[in-house]
Amino acid sequence: MTEQLKAYIAKNELTYCIETYGCQMNTHESEKIAGVLEALGYCPVAQKAEADFIIFNTCCVRQHAEARLYGNVGALKDHKDHVNGALIAVSGCVMQQKDAAKKLMKRFPFVDIAFGTNGIHRLESMLYDALIEKKRVICVDEDETIVEDVPIRREGARSAFVNIIYGCNNFCTYCIVPYVRGRERSRHPDDIIREIEELCKKGISEITLLGQNVNSYGNDLSADITFVNLLKRIDSQTDIKRLRFMTSHPKDMSDGLIECYGSLKSLCEHIHLPVQSGSNRVLQLMNRRYTREHYLSLIKHLKARVPDLAVTTDIIVGFPGETEQDFEDTISLVKEVGYDAAYTFAYSKRTGTKAADMENQNDKQTMSERLTRLNVLVKESMRDRNRAYLGHTVEVLADSPGKRGRSEISGRTRTAKTVSFEGTLEDVGQYVTVKIDKVMAHTLRGVRV
Numbered sequence: 472m473t474e475q476l477k478a479y480i481a482k483n484e485l486t487y488c489i490e491t492y493g494c495q496m497n498t499h500e501s502e503k504i505a506g507v508l509e510a511l512g513y514c515p516v517a518q519k520a521e522a523d524f525i526i527f528n529t530c531c532v533r534q535h536a537e538a539r540l541y542g543n544v545g546a547l548k549d550h551k552d553h554v555n556g557a558l559i560a561v562s563g564c565v566m567q568q569k570d571a572a573k574k575l576m577k578r579f580p581f582v583d584i585a586f587g588t589n590g591i592h593r594l595e596s597m598l599y600d601a602l603i604e605k606k607r608v609i610c611v612d613e614d615e616t617i618v619e620d621v622p623i624r625r626e627g628a629r630s631a632f633v634n635i636i637y638g639c640n641n642f643c644t645y646c647i648v649p650y651v652r653g654r655e656r657s658r659h660p661d662d663i664i665r666e667i668e669e670l671c672k673k674g675i676s677e678i679t680l681l682g683q684n685v686n687s688y689g690n691d692l693s694a695d696i697t698f699v700n701l702l703k704r705i706d707s708q709t710d711i712k713r714l715r716f717m718t719s720h721p722k723d724m725s726d727g728l729i730e731c732y733g734s735l736k737s738l739c740e741h742i743h744l745p746v747q748s749g750s751n752r753v754l755q756l757m758n759r760r761y762t763r764e765h766y767l768s769l770i771k772h773l774k775a776r777v778p779d780l781a782v783t784t785d786i787i788v789g790f791p792g793e794t795e796q797d798f799e800d801t802i803s804l805v806k807e808v809g810y811d812a813a814y815t816f817a818y819s820k821r822t823g824t825k826a827a828d829m830e831n832q833n834d835k836q837t838m839s840e841r842l843t844r845l846n847v848l849v850k851e852s853m854r855d856r857n858r859a860y861l862g863h864t865v866e867v868l869a870d871s872p873g874k875r876g877r878s879e880i881s882g883r884t885r886t887a888k889t890v891s892f893e894g895t896l897e898d899v900g901q902y903v904t905v906k907i908d909k910v911m912a913h914t915l916r917g918v919r920v
């Protein structure tokens with residue numbers, strides 16, 4: 472089957488293009504989809520309009536992401552007239568929702584393949600059915616077995632994502648993720664270490680460990696397998712220079728994890744710790760299982776270990792029942808923490824979640840006013856935090872040409888700040904020392920020293 476498929480792809484010089492929505496998990500899964508396709512002989516193209524195979528890797532965490540997807544799929548109605556024999560697939564979280572794949576295939580007869588987050592390793596057989604047998608294929612089963620050794624085509628030459636845990640058991644009342652991603656499954660630490668060692672050999676020196684709640688890592692394995700032990704192993708056994716993770720949940724952030732800061736040399740001075748709300752009443756309604764006071768004490772302890780730690784967060788405004796006073800509590804928490812960045816969202820009602828059935832849903836206007844107020848504050852906070860870098864020297868892992876043309880290069884500090892400086896394409900992939908001479912809310916600028 473593989474050989475026949477490969478021969479067909481080579482003979483027709485087939486190309487692919489993936490459009491990815493959603494979080495890092497999805498970005499990484501697109502790297503796996505690309506890995507499988509390139510192992511079969513497909514070549515990437517940047518423009519959907521030219522591709523023989525278009526894949527939409529989807530997100531459903533908020534309503535508008537899903538709505539946008541249907542618009543974009545609909546717009547491809549005539550694609551097959553332009554590119555003879557083209558295939559179209561829709562994958563990812565939207566497809567894991569009940570009956571979504573069936574409905575999609577019915578609504579868009581030109582879609583050939585629908586597959587969920589557990590289906591990537593079956594892509595080859597799906598393609599065989601679609602390309603050779605000319606069938607339409609749906610693969611959204613609930614088999615949550617972890618499959619190792621799926622080929623991955625990584626975007627970065629120096630930085631990489633590594634999954635450590637799949638799924639989520641937390642059921643925050645607003646969130647659809649546990650329904651589409653299933654229960655928590657941890658990868659075996661030996662598999663993770665092996666993957667990281669191989670990445671190091673290929674020149675990767677920065678990794679981000681991925682999971683909906685990395686703190687739960689190992690809960691489904693044996694007692695000595697914990698997130699803290701995994702971090703320690705990666706730090707001591709591999710050559711990784713910069714270690715990050717996303718996302719940790721404040722409710723089970725342990726003292727052991729806090730102690731890793733400032734003691735594990737590779738662990739970067741940055742934490743993404745989603746707070747969602749500053750109101751204890753709302754946090755309880757959200758089923759977050761921590762209080763504002765607990766969250767603030769975590770930040771205090773972390774900053775006691777690493778004074779210049781960068782802290783970023785996620786915040787939802789307009790959760791059902793959120794009052795003006797609750798929102799003020801969020802504002803005051805944001806002021807107190809002094810975030811380096813915050814991803815802010817208006818609450819989006821997701822059918823099937825508990826919050827969707829709660830009373831006192833806020834109206835759109837209230838949500839958008841609160842979001843605007845919050846965003847103004849977050850921007851001020853970002854600028855304030857960035858000001859502290861003025862005149863300081865930082866280590867930047869250069870990752871791409873900057874926005875201002877060929878002579879500008881951009882990269883990240885250990886604290887996840889974007890820094891741009893005058894350089895050449897040869898700097899990309901290098902660690903460059905830069906002295907900061909200008910700061911804005913979203914980026915720092917400087918000169919190489």
Ligand code: SAH
Binds near residue numbers: 533648818819821
């Ligand atoms: N597992 C991660 C986040 C996954 S979703 C965590 O727990 O932090 C990323 C972010 O989307 C969440 O942190 C939350 O802020 C936001 N989000 C999730 N569901 C949402 C909804 N229904 N409406 C608005 N924002 C939502």
Ligand code: SF4
Binds near residue numbers: 641
């Ligand atoms: Fe969603 Fe909460 Fe799980 Fe994050 S921890 S994925 S917000 S349910």
Ligand code: F3S
Binds near residue numbers: 495496
């Ligand atoms: Fe979206 Fe799925 Fe991530 S719903 S946020 S792509 S886990």
